[in-house]
Amino acid sequence: MDFSSEGGVHHPDQRHSHSEDLRGGSDKIPARFQNVPEPRHLHHRYFENPFPEYSGMPLRDPSQYLEDALGLLRDIYHYFSGVNLGHTEIDIYTGTAGVAYACHRLSTQNLEEANRQMALRLADRCLDSALRHRNREQGFLTGDPGVLVVSAIFYKSVGNLEKAEDCLQEYVKICVTVDTLKVKDSTGDEMFAGRVGYLAGLLELWKAFPNNKVLSHVDVGKIVEAVVLSGRHYSKKKKLQDTCPLYFYHYGTDYLGAAHGISAILQILLCFPEALLSVRGAENDVRKSVDYVLCQQLTNGNFPATFGETDREDLVHWCHGAPGVIYMLAKAYLFWNDKTYLEACGRCSELIWRKGLLRKGSGICHGISGNGYPFLLMYRLTGNEMYLYRAHCFADFQFLPSVLDKSRTPDNPYSLFEGVSGAVCFLTDLVSPANAAFPFFDIFTDFKSTVDR
Numbered sequence: 001m002d003f004s005s006e007g008g009v010h011h012p013d014q015r016h017s018h019s020e021d022l023r024g025g026s027d028k029i030p031a032r033f034q035n036v037p038e039p040r041h042l043h044h045r046y047f048e049n050p051f052p053e054y055s056g057m058p059l060r061d062p063s064q065y066l067e068d069a070l071g072l073l074r075d076i077y078h079y080f081s082g083v084n085l086g087h088t089e090i091d092i093y094t095g096t097a098g099v100a101y102a103c104h105r106l107s108t109q110n111l112e113e114a115n116r117q118m119a120l121r122l123a124d125r126c127l128d129s130a131l132r133h134r135n136r137e138q139g140f141l142t143g144d145p146g147v148l149v150v151s152a153i154f155y156k157s158v159g160n161l162e163k164a165e166d167c168l169q170e171y172v173k174i175c176v177t178v179d180t181l182k183v184k185d186s187t188g189d190e191m192f193a194g195r196v197g198y199l200a201g202l203l204e205l206w207k208a209f210p211n212n213k214v215l216s217h218v219d220v221g222k223i224v225e226a227v228v229l230s231g232r233h234y235s236k237k238k239k240l241q242d243t244c245p246l247y248f249y250h251y252g253t254d255y256l257g258a259a260h261g262i263s264a265i266l267q268i269l270l271c272f273p274e275a276l277l278s279v280r281g282a283e284n285d286v287r288k289s290v291d292y293v294l295c296q297q298l299t300n301g302n303f304p305a306t307f308g309e310t311d312r313e314d315l316v317h318w319c320h321g322a323p324g325v326i327y328m329l330a331k332a333y334l335f336w337n338d339k340t341y342l343e344a345c346g347r348c349s350e351l352i353w354r355k356g357l358l359r360k361g362s363g364i365c366h367g368i369s370g371n372g373y374p375f376l377l378m379y380r381l382t383g384n385e386m387y388l389y390r391a392h393c394f395a396d397f398q399f400l401p402s403v404l405d406k407s408r409t410p411d412n413p414y415s416l417f418e419g420v421s422g423a424v425c426f427l428t429d430l431v432s433p434a435n436a437a438f439p440f441f442d443i444f445t446d447f448k449s450t451v452d453r
């Protein structure tokens with residue numbers, strides 16, 4: 001997450017930056033990028049968008065993005081071959097589990113066998129080490145639980161079913177205790193380390209193990225109910241029962257965005273419809289709360305990072321701002337089939353098109369790949385090729401030498417959320433945009449408790 005006014009990137013892991021390896025020279029940039037328009041004007045946080053509006057021009061061949069993703073994979077592989085993984089972060093957000101996730105995602109594409117093996121070898125090495133170096137850190141994106149989810153999915157895909165099942169069972173054991181996690185103070189509900197992060201992990205596992213008996217017996221209803229009760233508790237405390245019956249805070253701040261805020265919480269609740277509908281009044285409470293968040297949309301299409309904030313400069317990041325809140329609005333549109341939410345998504349995407357070419361690298365949390373994902377979301381929602389064009393523009397722009405020269409280097413330049421592993425996922429999704437989804441933020445899938453599909 002990035003909340004700084006200097007455009008800096010803050011995370012507990014401040015390990016040495018190796019971005020020079022990535023930047024290389026212009027000889028590392030494919031020739032076709034020479035046709036990508038150069039940045040015209042620099043703003044404090046972003047590059048002015050130099051691309052023409054879509055007018056039906058032919059789109060790039062998506063297989064080129066697979067080549068780009070493989071180029072990044074080679075950089076990542078090369079970097080990690082010189083690293084002692086016992087000394088690295090292991091989590092999904094900045095650690096090796098996130099790198100393994102990107103490798104796995106790329107490996108499911110139609111690759112030459114040598115490339116596929118390279119992706120699988122790196123994922124295996126990262127996860128083998130991450131599982132051995134767990135540090136009891138809780139939280140889905142920032143702790144051990146996320147390592148278990150990625151490992152279960154990876155080991156199943158390579159046929160190591162016993163290890164996959166062990167990881168899945170261990171995750172399920174943790175989830176059983178999640179409903180009692182910090183229930184009273186409402187800090188335990190957000191995406192990074194709170195309850196809905198665990199739900200996001202369960203949703204991802206459900207996609208990979210749709211008929212798994214252990215998973216089907218997780219009482220997701222208890223977790224969903226705990227989130228609802230927690231939100232009601234804090235809403236009452238803030239006297240917002242009539243306008244926003246579910247309200248949340250994280251370490252004393254009423255965040256609005258995807259990283260720690262209400263929008264991701266409401267969005268993920270809607271991905272568990274059976275459990276949600278079984279809690280009396282919960283659907284109505286979620287809808288009123290979604291509408292309350294929607295009322296915060298600024299005239300330029302963005303959302304403030306926190307409720308009531310008026311003086312901060314616009315943050316156009318997945319973690320804070322429209323590029324993250326758009327997923328809640330999109331889920332609300334799918335859930336209630338109300339075009340009001342889709343129109344709000346459209347306003348978000350116009351803002352991202354104008355101000356989303358960030359100067360913070362190519363990551364998905366507060367980088368250009370993360371801001372390219374909403375266009376893939378809009379493409380899936382509307383089928384409008386303009387959005388695919390916009391996603392291609394963002395993909396092409398981020399690796400221009402002049403853009404790299406004028407961008408900040410993330411603290412964790414190879415990671416999933418801050419670095420190029422996130423770009424690997426984005427580029428991979430450009431190859432099959434009909435299935436594209438921001439990592440662990442898939443609004444097109446709902447968790448179902450039955451084992452039949």
Ligand SMILES: [Zn+2]
Nearest residue numbers: 001002319365
């Ligand atoms: Zn961020």
